[in-house]
Amino acid sequence: MIDIVDPATRSRMMAGIKCKDTKPEVFLRKALHAQGLRYRLGGCGLPGKPDLVFPSRKAVVFVHGCFWHRYECRYFKWPQSNGAFWKTKLDRNVKRDMCVKAALKQLGWLVFTVWECELRETRFQLPNESIEQLLLELKSIK
Template sequence: MADVHDSKTRSKNMRAIATRDTAIEQRLARLLTSLGVEFRTQDAALAGRPDFVVDHYRCILFTHGCFWHHHDCHLFKVPATRTEFWMTKIGSNVARDRRDISRLLGEGWRVMVVWECALRGRHRLDDPALETRLEEWLCEGGNYAEIDTRGIHAPQPPVA
């Protein structure tokens, strides 16, 4: 299927996609604030420029867009045009994520990835469910966890 936009319009649309203070980051910030958690955002001194840094618990939280970070969920679709280009780009994002998370874990940080599908869309988790999972992990969780539409789980941390 051909792209519905010409290359100039598509390029303009792609440049307009925000890289910080996105809707999913704003929702996670509201949830952390409602829990009374103090956090910093976008710390460039840390690997991966984490979306949220919770110093009190020595925790890092990333909000990952399901398309850009290749999550196996209903929000990820393989692009119909320039497929090789996009899969290479997304693959490099995934490799960078692995490297950054491995480095942070090696530096003694605890890391959580909150996937976009948990925060928006028809299968998203509601605020009380997200707050409960965030609070459990911040206070008692392990070194690495993810939240998606299935809830919280602790897969093996990615290896760079």
């Protein structure tokens, strides 16, 4: 199936997709900061560039978008056009995620993943069960 928009339009659409400071990421950061947890951004030179790094706890958090990381939830839908391209790309993303997680664990880091859909369930408002669970786990690390 061919693309329904011209290449220039598709390029503009794809360029508009943010890779950092996304709504789920900012929401999670604000919620954790409000609970007194301090973190670093940018990955601190770690494999996979985690979204949040807690150096004192030796823990990292990834905030994954359901589409880009192929999380099978109600928000994930296979694209109708250019299926072979998207299957290859998304499979590669999932494989990379597994390798990054293994590398971080090998280095002694705890790895947490928060999915976009878990934050969208409450429309990016507190209370949120996923954030509360993450808070409990992070605060239990000494």
